[in-house]
Amino acid sequence: MAAKLIQRKRSSTASIPAPVGGWNARDSLGAMNVKDAAQLTNWWPATTSVYMRYGYTQHATGLTDPIETLINYDGLTASELFAASNQGDITDVSAGGSGPWTPVVTGLTNGRLEYTQITTSAGSFLMAVNGADKLNYYDGTTWTVDGGTYTITGVDTADCSNINLFKNRIWLIEKDTMNAWYLGTGAIQGAATAFPLGGVANLGGHLVAMATWTIDAGYGVDDLAVFITSKGEILVYRGTDPSSAATFALVGVWQMGEPVGTRCWMKYGADLLVISQDGVVPMSGGLQSSRLDPRVSLTDKIQLAVSESVSLYGSNFGWQLLYFPKENQLYLNVPVNEGDNQQQYVMNTITKNWCNFTGWNANCWALYDNNPYFGGNGFVGRAWDGLSDNDTDIKATAIQAFSNFGNETVQKRFTMMRPVFFSNGAPAILGEINVDFDLSDSTAPLSAPSITYATWNSGTWDSSMWGSDNALLQSWQGVTGIGYYAAPYIKVAAQGIQVQWVNTTVVWEQGGVI
Numbered sequence: 001m002a003a004k005l006i007q008r009k010r011s012s013t014a015s016i017p018a019p020v021g022g023w024n025a026r027d028s029l030g031a032m033n034v035k036d037a038a039q040l041t042n043w044w045p046a047t048t049s050v051y052m053r054y055g056y057t058q059h060a061t062g063l064t065d066p067i068e069t070l071i072n073y074d075g076l077t078a079s080e081l082f083a084a085s086n087q088g089d090i091t092d093v094s095a096g097g098s099g100p101w102t103p104v105v106t107g108l109t110n111g112r113l114e115y116t117q118i119t120t121s122a123g124s125f126l127m128a129v130n131g132a133d134k135l136n137y138y139d140g141t142t143w144t145v146d147g148g149t150y151t152i153t154g155v156d157t158a159d160c161s162n163i164n165l166f167k168n169r170i171w172l173i174e175k176d177t178m179n180a181w182y183l184g185t186g187a188i189q190g191a192a193t194a195f196p197l198g199g200v201a202n203l204g205g206h207l208v209a210m211a212t213w214t215i216d217a218g219y220g221v222d223d224l225a226v227f228i229t230s231k232g233e234i235l236v237y238r239g240t241d242p243s244s245a246a247t248f249a250l251v252g253v254w255q256m257g258e259p260v261g262t263r264c265w266m267k268y269g270a271d272l273l274v275i276s277q278d279g280v281v282p283m284s285g286g287l288q289s290s291r292l293d294p295r296v297s298l299t300d301k302i303q304l305a306v307s308e309s310v311s312l313y314g315s316n317f318g319w320q321l322l323y324f325p326k327e328n329q330l331y332l333n334v335p336v337n338e339g340d341n342q343q344q345y346v347m348n349t350i351t352k353n354w355c356n357f358t359g360w361n362a363n364c365w366a367l368y369d370n371n372p373y374f375g376g377n378g379f380v381g382r383a384w385d386g387l388s389d390n391d392t393d394i395k396a397t398a399i400q401a402f403s404n405f406g407n408e409t410v411q412k413r414f415t416m417m418r419p420v421f422f423s424n425g426a427p428a429i430l431g432e433i434n435v436d437f438d439l440s441d442s443t444a445p446l447s448a449p450s451i452t453y454a455t456w457n458s459g460t461w462d463s464s465m466w467g468s469d470n471a472l473l474q475s476w477q478g479v480t481g482i483g484y485y486a487a488p489y490i491k492v493a494a495q496g497i498q499v500q501w502v503n504t505t506v507v508w509e510q511g512g513v514i
Helices: 283-289 300-313
Strands: 011-017 036-041 043-045 050-052 056-060 067-074 079-085 090-092 114-120 123-129 136-138 143-145 160-166 169-174 179-182 193-196 207-216 221-229 233-239 248-255 265-268 271-276 279-282 320-324 329-334 343-348 353-358 364-368 371-375 380-383 394-400 412-423 428-435 471-473 486-494 499-510
Touching (some): 036 043, 043 343, 043 353, 043 394, 050 394, 067 114, 067 123, 079 364, 114 160, 207 265, 207 271, 207 283, 265 320, 271 283, 279 283, 279 300, 300 329, 300 343, 320 371, 412 428, 486 499
Antiparallel strands (some): 011 499, 056 380, 067 079, 114 123, 123 136, 136 143, 169 179, 179 193, 207 221, 221 233, 233 248, 265 271, 271 279, 320 329, 371 380, 412 499
């Protein structure tokens, strides 16, 4: 009886989820979790899948100059959006459109305004400073300047570069000094009183900003006054009346990385986030250990990218944080150049996973009617709106973390892969398998089955595919690559359609150790 010839299995397969773990710019390429990505641009890492981000529309066009500040005024009954340009004009762009525009304020030295809002018995007042011109007021109807309807004495508000509301009291920061100034309780004018901080800060420098931090430190929930210096010192005070040491006392002085940009902080729930050389640091944990334990930083997982951006672009105007609650997104704006090639590092606030967005050339941000708006060069855009970038393709790129598929000692010849997508259209998809930590782009077009939608009055209800449905795209693709480790490299370009990436199956033939 002839012996049977036993044929050894030649091919192996593995299915890996889409990189819902987000962008990893901290760990080495050989140590990343398979759910992470070495690059994740314009892909949004949701909780169960990764999908191509939404686009933007141009809310207001024809503004001609770069927009440097978006001002959101929330009155008692209505909200308004103003855009300040680098030519010193402020324009009401609430209604949107293409103009022509008539500025409500002209002649400012610059459009880099810091503002706050206070409501008194007389109404809701917006107060804005820019470090070069007298403070501007807006009462819901009229813009006026300090020295007109309302007057502040004691400090020249043209020398004030930052403003904050703390416990019903307006505070001003005098630029390039260690002096803060405060008005009376509930006052928008009158005598300002100096509050010098030079004797408290140990490292010198000047005050950059003042913020309000809500915390429960055993005394019940309370607001603390936080002063941030250019050297990264954080001066924290508790109390109500700064004229009395008995009612307004120093809590402590802490050291963080130097702040990045003038808009270096943002309220985030009951916490306070600060953009510093240590990354985006929450005040609640950062004061105790951010310099010793970098994991405190929200940007810990992308810290190398943040550090490189701070080194290259830290002096550029436009660093800013924006929280977009409806989509659980936190934006860190990275100003590569004003209005040109800007990008955003974006965190999923549920999972704390990151990606980066390109194509939104934003100089500044504001949340208006609970939606994110940004100021570009000559226009105001609404972000996360529609499925194109102002009628152009959204281009998404991902290089998933490299995997040895359970065996790092033998080479593998990768032959096929099957990325799985859901889409309601026919996106242009390119892909390839990269091996042994090679990040170069060798992607090629992948075939995808065409999707045929039903025609109204002829399609069969409950069985035909309608235009809003997402169809499954999962075609096998031939790939080439020999190595110990491999990673899917996926690129998509599309507009007007949704693209959701679920997972990828990879096929390889196992070779020898060498």
